[in-house]
Amino acid sequence: MKTFENVSLKKLNTFGIEVKARRMLVVEPGDAVPKVDGPLLVLGAGSDVVFTRDYDGTVMRLADVADVLVDGTCVSAWGGMAMDDLVRWTIDRGLYGLENLSAIPGTVGASVVQNVGAYGVEAKDVVERVEAYDLQQGCMVCLSPAECAFGYRTSRFKQEPGRWLVLRVVYRLDRIFEANLSYKALERLPHASADELRRAIIDLRWSKLPKPDEHGSAGSFFKNPVVAEKDYLSLREQYPDMPEAHPTEEGCKLSAGWLIDRAGWKGRIMGKAGVWPNNALVLYNAGGCTGDEVVALARAIRDDVFDRFGVALECEAIII
Ligand SMILES: Cc1cc2nc3c(=O)[nH]c(=O)nc-3n(C[C@H](O)[C@H](O)[C@H](O)COP(=O)(O)OP(=O)(O)OC[C@H]3O[C@@H](n4cnc5c(N)ncnc54)[C@H](O)[C@@H]3O)c2cc1C
Structure with missing residues (x-):
């Protein structure tokens, strides 16, 4: 097992946000998992997280080993x-x-x-x-x-x-x-x-997503929202161009990308965070953005979509 102190996480999150962790442990196959005192964050490749601050605790990762x-x-x-x-x-x-x-x-x-x-x-x-x-x-x-x-x-x-x-x-x-x-x-x-x-x-x-080595992102930022059938039907009446919902056990799954696009967000940039021009579901780092800028953009989109369509978007990415 390897231990690092005061380590940059910029290359360990695909948004490329510059934050630090107080300590990082990297566990190899066969290592005993150590007991950690204080705050602990398990991190993989950081491709579904948005860091809004330095992590004042221990980040635990598994070594990138093909086993x-x-x-x-x-x-x-x-x-x-x-x-x-x-x-x-x-x-x-x-x-x-x-x-x-x-x-x-x-x-x-x-x-x-x-x-x-x-x-x-x-x-x-x-x-x-x-x-x-x-x-x-x-x-x-x-x-x-x-x-x-x-x-x-x-x-x-x-x-x-x-x-x-x-x-x-x-x-x-x-x-x-x-x-x-x-x-x-x-x-x-x-x-x-x-x-x-x-x-x-x-x-x-x-063709639809930013490549992580070219533009930082976490892929789809929001989940596709699931609504009651009657709400879906009333939205379809108002917006006949809305794509057909996908039926699930919980209700009708709508396209979050379509809602965000229809609300006019595709390609927009707020601060240094933007909405990917080819896919409105993806928020990206438009150049040295902070986690707070990503969260502010996500909040603005969520509020706007709710005001227009009455549909609540939930984040897929994990805000830390
Ligand atoms: C360009 C792009 C495209 C994407 N496309 C898709 C897609 O098509 N479909 C999709 O589902 N996702 C997609 N994602 C999201 C992402 O790839 C997945 O969520 C992926 O599983 C995250 O893996 P990670 O190792 O980076 O996890 P991290 O982002 O590091 O962590 C994600 C969560 O898992 C926990 N975690 C990580 N490893 C462990 C572990 N070993 N034990 C316990 N907890 C752990 C973390 O604590 C955190 O809560 C995309 C992301 C990007 C950047």
Whole structure:
């Protein structure tokens, strides 16, 4: 395990916000998880967080190590490994099921915290179990998908911040490749092999999102809001150009990107934070922005969308 004092987090958050942590611990596979006194933040690759201040406590990370074990079609990956490295690793070895999650920034551990999803697949669809360290009880726990309480971009790990360190995720994959093209935008993508589909998805993804090495962001900043059917129908009557809602168990899932775009925010810049010109759901660092500027922009958008449509937007990104 490595320890650092007074360390810059600028390269450890994809928004590229300049903040410091008082202490940082980097845990390697096989290390005993240390007991930490005082405030503790578990951090992956920082691709879904917005830092608004220095962190006056300990940041704990898992080393970025490609440590993968295979048992039949079950793949157990170290939580600190980059999720996209795992996607490529599995495809290269003829194990399928993760290809739609190609090029999502971040780590394997956070993939279950956030229940990441893209193009019709969510982490929960392929998770077999999660091996996590309970930082409160000081013991290892193996959790089934039901115990992980997965939801839309959430999980038990996200609901109980500070309690869990996800050390390994076991995914159940398939030896036979069957392209999942259920998401409309994928219908026409080439998919003769998993690798071909992966490459097409990566191209599609970067046509809509800022590349982290070019513009800082956290990907989609807001969740798509879910409203009652009667509210959706009344909005559709008022705005016939509104995209059709996606039906879910909780209600009708609207496009947050459309609401923000329709409210006129696409491409706008406030301070040094902006709304991505190709995708209104993405807030980005327009040049040396602070976390407070991102939060101020997000608040202005949320208030405006609520005033116009009566729909409350919830942040997907985690404000620290
Ligand atoms: C350009 C861009 C595109 C994106 N596209 C998508 C997308 O298509 N779909 C999607 O779902 N997300 C997307 N995201 C968001 C982000 O990639 C995911 O949320 C990712 O899972 C975050 O991983 P991370 O390692 O960076 O986690 P971090 O941002 O570091 O942390 C996120 C949360 O997880 C916790 N955490 C991290 N690691 C662990 C661990 N080992 N144990 C316990 N808790 C932990 C943290 O405390 C924090 O609460 C995108 C982000 C960017 C920048």
